[in-house]
Amino acid sequence: MKILIVEDEYQLLESMKAYFAEAGTICETASNYAMASEKIALYDYDCILLDLGLPDGEGLDLVRKIRSLKKKDGILIISARHSLDDKLNGLDLGADDYLVKPFHLSELKARVTAIVRRKNFDGTNEILFNELTVDLSSMKTAVNKIPVVLTKKEYDLLIYFLSNKGKVVSKNAMAEHLWGDEMDIADDFDFIYTHVKNLRKKLVEAGALDYLKSVYGIGYKFG
Amino acid sequence: MKILIVEDEYQLLESMKAYFAEAGTICETASNYAMASEKIALYDYDCILLDLGLPDGEGLDLVRKIRSLKKKDGILIISARHSLDDKLNGLDLGADDYLVKPFHLSELKARVTAIVRRKNFDGTNEILFNELTVDLSSMKTAVNKIPVVLTKKEYDLLIYFLSNKGKVVSKNAMAEHLWGDEMDIADDFDFIYTHVKNLRKKLVEAGALDYLKSVYGIGYKFG
DNA sequence: TAAACACAATGAAAATCCTGATAGTAGAAG
DNA sequence: CTTCTACTATCAGGATTTTCATTGTGTTTA
Incomplete structure (x- = not known):
């Protein structure tokens, strides 16, 4: 399994990466909008973990972009914002799930697993x-x-x-x-x-x- | 490989026939209960593709008939009916698989292949x-x-x-x-x-x- | 019929793939 | 810390598949 983690907080990025790598998942990372955009255009991922609070761009645009490219990568939105609007917006645009900071890494992993499973195999495990x-x-x-x-x-x-x-x-x-x-x-x-x-x-x-x-x-x- | 396609819709029958023939499978066809019944009695097939909605008889009877003749032809039931009853009935009577209309020809072929493979698993073909x-x-x-x-x-x-x-x-x-x-x-x-x-x-x-x-x-x- | 052309057959060489043996590595066990 | 074990990577050989150049054969046309 291969995922892309888009997150600007260095510490959090590293923990997430370590946690997934530990489980044998291939992790690539991007710490800003530009990097993320480039990697998304070039590669396919099983799931993209996308923090909305990026310094150089609006994360939701990435969701829009991914879907307009007809890519089937799973998308999990991560955000500190509690606003229902953002959540609904994200899901409307084609994200698969939504997670609010702070969260446990175990929950994050569970949701990613769920997304990938749903995406590839119709929900059956x-x-x-x-x-x-x-x-x-x-x-x-x-x-x-x-x-x-x-x-x-x-x-x-x-x-x-x-x-x-x-x-x-x-x-x-x-x-x-x-x-x-x-x-x-x-x-x-x-x-x-x-x-x-x-x-x-x-x-x-x-x-x-x-x-x-x-x-x-x-x-x-x-x- | 030789199969019998029992189907009353002319268009569908022709597409199926063309699809299998292209792949090197010998196809015979029957467009009603009577013809099907006759061919089944006379010949052996690797698989019989049987549409249940025939104009002049109940398709499930054909399944019963084939099995009572101790024939080992594979049977794939095709039907527009979604009812679980029909499915279970068909499988109970000795059909090997079940496919609901509409379907992709590729899936049909995959299922037929699977049936034939299973059937010939230890028999020398x-x-x-x-x-x-x-x-x-x-x-x-x-x-x-x-x-x-x-x-x-x-x-x-x-x-x-x-x-x-x-x-x-x-x-x-x-x-x-x-x-x-x-x-x-x-x-x-x-x-x-x-x-x-x-x-x-x-x-x-x-x-x-x-x-x-x-x-x-x-x-x-x-x- | 002969010439011109298109298609088919052949042998040899190149590219790719498979296999078994082997060596390096990381984690578990002692 | 050392040994053991399972896993991964590497390599060399031989097998398979494809490409290529050449020759042969059938078809058409003048």
């Missing part, structure tokens, strides 16, 4: 695909009800494939989502092959069909 | 053509019982030719079937020649006759 089952809340995977133990990367990979079922995903996009922008796009993606191989092997050995087709020169297509 | 044998469940090919090792594309190609035996297949259709949406608009089919060549070579070297005729300006004809 289980993904079903033929003989394959993935329980998002417990992060357990199974083939025909028989548990399969996946590593973090394998699990992330599987989730990514499942949430892009039927679509061709490029290795660039995969790297982008699973490793964030620490990784140079021009690098080669040998390590992806290995994770794909391991994931495939575990699923097939557990009795699943191999739904993953490689698309020569581009990436993969699942389902 | 073999295609036989003279000295040629293809085991679909294990994806193994043989000439006169002697195994021939094919690559994925070669295998796909062979299956496509076999399921369109006797018919002329265009290179466009081949590309569509073997590469689908993974490939952008293809203006160049050079790679098909290569795969055809490799497949031919392997089969002929294994002792099979060359059943593949090229059709100038269009594509190929197998058998």
